[in-house]
Amino acid sequence: MNKKELSEIRKNFSETSDLFVLNRVATAFVDSEKNIRCQSIRAYHNIPSEESECLMTTLKRVLSGTLGKGLLEYEFPNEAYEEGGSQSILYEALQCKLDSENAVSMLMEQIVRNMDYVSTYAILIGHCTYTVFQKSKSDELDPYQSQEYHFLVAAICSVEVRVDGLIYNEDDNAIEKKRVYDRIVAEIPTDGFLYPTFTGRGPDVNHVLYSAHKPKEVNVSIVENVLGCTFHRTAQEQKETFQSMMQEIVSDELSYTVITGVNEKLRDIAAEYANDPELPVVDDIHVRDILLDSGVSQERAEEMQMAYRKATQDKPITVNNLIESKTTISFDGVTISIGKDATDKVRTQCVNGRRYLLIDLDDPAVEINGLTARVAEPAAAGTPSESEDAAPPAQTEEPETSVTEAAPF
Numbered sequence: 390m391n392k393k394e395l396s397e398i399r400k401n402f403s404e405t406s407d408l409f410v411l412n413r414v415a416t417a418f419v420d421s422e423k424n425i426r427c428q429s430i431r432a433y434h435n436i437p438s439e440e441s442e443c444l445m446t447t448l449k450r451v452l453s454g455t456l457g458k459g460l461l462e463y464e465f466p467n468e469a470y471e472e473g474g475s476q477s478i479l480y481e482a483l484q485c486k487l488d489s490e491n492a493v494s495m496l497m498e499q500i501v502r503n504m505d506y507v508s509t510y511a512i513l514i515g516h517c518t519y520t521v522f523q524k525s526k527s528d529e530l531d532p533y534q535s536q537e538y539h540f541l542v543a544a545i546c547s548v549e550v551r552v553d554g555l556i557y558n559e560d561d562n563a564i565e566k567k568r569v570y571d572r573i574v575a576e577i578p579t580d581g582f583l584y585p586t587f588t589g590r591g592p593d594v595n596h597v598l599y600s601a602h603k604p605k606e607v608n609v610s611i612v613e614n615v616l617g618c619t620f621h622r623t624a625q626e627q628k629e630t631f632q633s634m635m636q637e638i639v640s641d642e643l644s645y646t647v648i649t650g651v652n653e654k655l656r657d658i659a660a661e662y663a664n665d666p667e668l669p670v671v672d673d674i675h676v677r678d679i680l681l682d683s684g685v686s687q688e689r690a691e692e693m694q695m696a697y698r699k700a701t702q703d704k705p706i707t708v709n710n711l712i713e714s715k716t717t718i719s720f721d722g723v724t725i726s727i728g729k730d731a732t733d734k735v736r737t738q739c740v741n742g743r744r745y746l747l748i749d750l751d752d753p754a755v756e757i758n759g760l761t762a763r764v765a766e767p768a769a770a771g772t773p774s775e776s777e778d779a780a781p782p783a784q785t786e787e788p789e790t791s792v793t794e795a796a797p798f
Contacts, residue, residue, distance in 0.1 A: 390462055390586040390598060393666035395452065398587050401519055402449045408520040413487040414444055415514045417497050418548065418572075425501060430493055433515070443576060448515045448542050451581035451600045457668050457707040459604040462586060463618035464596050475499065475617030479584045480594060483541055487516040500545070503614035509548040511574045516541055521590055538592055540585060544578035545611075580608050582616065624710040630700055631711055638693045642685050645718075649732040650683035652713055656729070659708045670705035673698040718746065 401409045414436065417428040433441060454460045469476035482489075482496045493514075500512055516539070523534035551571040558565050581600040585592040597616055601607045605625045612620045622630065635643070635651075655671070662669035671679075677694035681687065716727040718735075725746070727735055734749045753764050 390456070390588050390593075390596070391666035392456055392668065394587045394590065395456060395460070397590075398519065398583075399449070399452050402452065402517075404445060408522075410518045411445060411448070411515050412518060413516045414448075415487050415493045415497070415512075417501075417512045418509070419501050419506075419512065420509050423501055425497060428494070428497060430487060430490065444513060444515070447513060447544050447546065447576050447578060448581075450576075450602075451542050451544050451578055451583065454600060454602075454604070455709070457710060458624040459601050461599045461601070461607075461612075461621070462596055463599060463612060463616060463621075465616075465618060469617040475615065476594075476597075479541065479597070479616075482514075483516070483539060483584065483594075486539070487514065487541070500543075500611075500615050503610060504545070505608065505610040506545070509550075509572070510579075511546045511548055513544040513546065513578075514541060515543075519587075524590070536591065538587060540583060540587070540592065542583050543581050545580040545608075546575045546578050549573045549575060577602060579603075580611050582611070621704075624707070627706045627710045631697070631706065634693060634696050634700065638696055639680065639685055639689050642689055644684075645735065645737050647680075647683050647685060649716055651679055652716065653732070654679045654682060655708055655712050659712060662708075669708045671708050671711065672705040673701075675705075 400406075403409060404411075411433045413430060414433055415428070415430045418426045420426055433444075436444065452460070456462075465476040468474055470480070471477060478492075478495050478499050482492045485492045487493055496514065497512060519538045519540070521536050521538050522530040522532065523536075524530055549572070551573050553567050553571075555564055556567045557563075578600070579602050583598040583600070585594040586596040586598050587593075588596065597618065599607075599612055599616065599618075604623060607620075607623050609620050612618050639647070658669055658671065658675070673694045676697045677690045680690040680693055685693075715729060716732055716735075718725045718727070725735075725748075734751075736747050738745050738747050750764055753766070754761050755764060756762075
């Protein structure tokens, strides 16, 4: 499932789309002891409008996020389609269109029995139909050629116990302590999944799309135990793996220009393929060439190439998972955050035997703690400096020193 196909489903996941229908919704409430306290199956058009709007919004949020980060596609292993396997249970629920209590109960039990969750939660599952019109070679829709894509979308939502303290009681016309606890189902799912995926503008029953609201907090139990798939490293773990290899292998050659240069070249790759439906990846050849172009020696670049190939096991990492949106420099209680378009304004330099981090100021005004301050002009030769902010004594620039505490990206 690529970016273009995901965008097509997102765009049409709405009551206002003539091509999309949310047919049926199954819901369940699960207590902290893993007991299903209630379960229901309802036709969407029979649900009161205020409730149906919440259901539609929550289910659509399962598809929010970025492919490769919060949205991860997994392939089912062969055994998942065996009787009682995760894929078999999903497929049966799909085929009956959530209109079989037995099939729905099996799917709910599959989730509840195998998922690790720290509190009470609600399960919302929708059966949807999207009418897919075939496209011509010029990418125009053919109004006479269409097929239906049926899919399930499931949302796992935490349930919060709300006590609002003092309330106004209209019956008694008084302000008093609230006596009733509310159990509020969160509108933003913590996790979810879509089955089958929409690939080649049609269903792919051998793949499932897992959704995590917080990409750094993937619920591995859903991927491995509920869906029965092999879990891959999260985007954050992929970045940390890459950074660890950089720190270990390229350590003595890391400098500000090398680190920012690598990040900039990764950005260039992402920008080059920004309009491509498939997510661009970085293979071991890319890694070697990026390091060489950033000033790393041939020996270190080739070492990094081999380490990267072994770590990824011929499954290259998505470029966007390695890019930092900003450069952060940290040392001795000082943290400096540099925007992506301002890295060339910063450099490291050795002056009179002391190491300095220098920042070019195009404007004498800078903002400090929300207040605008001005940096004084350099004092004329032979006169005392007017400000402690004056630049260090000029000296022929020496080789750049590395900022050891700066993150690789």
